[in-house]
Amino acid sequence: MDNLNTLILIAAGCVAIALPLLAFAFTARPGVARQQTLRNLNRGIRASAAVDGPELTGGGLIALARSLTPIAAIRWLDTLLSRAGRPAAWPLERVIVAKLVLTASGIGAGFLLAATSPGPRMFVLAIASATIAWATPELLLYSRGQERRQKIQEQLPDSMDQLTIAVEAGLGFEAALAHVARQTTGPLSEELIRTLQDIQVGRPRQVAYADLAERTQVQDLGRFVRAINQAETNGISIARVLSTQSREMRIKRRQRAEEKAMQIPVKVIFPLILFILPVLFIVVLGPAVINMIAAFS
Incomplete structure (x- = not known):
């Protein structure tokens, strides 16, 4: 006690x-x-x-x-x-x-x-x-x-299109990033603003881009950052890289939509078996079972 x-x-x-x-x-x-x-x-x-x-x-x-x-x-x-x-x-x-x-x-x-x-x-x-x-x-x-990661994944293809258009129109890459960050809202815009701030305070661009990919943990964005860093290192045209990355992201977005559409029949099976089919069996077979019980009793 x-x-x-x-x-x-x-x-x-x-x-x-x-x-x-x-x-x-x-x-x-x-x-x-x-x-x-x-x-x-x-x-x-x-x-x-x-x-x-x-x-x-x-x-x-x-x-x-x-x-x-x-x-x-x-x-x-x-x-x-x-x-x-x-x-x-x-x-x-x-x-x-x-x-x-x-x-x-x-x-x-x-x-x-x-x-x-x-x-x-x-x-x-x-x-x-x-x-x-x-x-x-x-x-x-x-x-x-x-x-937040899912929102960034959804916003990335459209933002990449805007970034490609801005660079092809004559803006520099950082100016294009700032333009996209101002014209959009959401977590991706916030991450772009933070990356630009890191660059402005003296952080190397490649390191700032790598930190962006590390913070967001989005595979497509990480692939884009690696392509940009390699393009700057090897002297490849940024506009060409952006066009290629934008096209690939649109293709991946369509593939993800098709994948989710293919998963719908599998996800519907369990509610169908557990909730819908038993009710149908009761409605269809219930009267017959009641008549059989009454006949044999």
């Missing part, structure tokens, strides 16, 4: 500590100086395109979360944030604090479950709840990154 009361008190303490930490995680902001620096760096572009580095700044709670989170986990979270477009409302500090708070809440809920109904099953459930709470930020960021 004493052990049960102790577990309940520990779980209640974890929940009591986690609730104010969760409130802080949703309301805290980076330092005033850092906010001003970010506003200066990102002046003239949308807030969702802001660049947030992996350095952690803040008060004692952020320092505590930083000390309890492994370095590899922080780097992985920073990578996921980069692929998710670095949402302005969720800087790296807030994600790390939220991860700590969710884990504490999961552990507290697990202790409560184990205390109310002791047993191996509840112990496993407590561990599972803590694990799910620990992995929730990564899952959300990964899902956001996948959605």
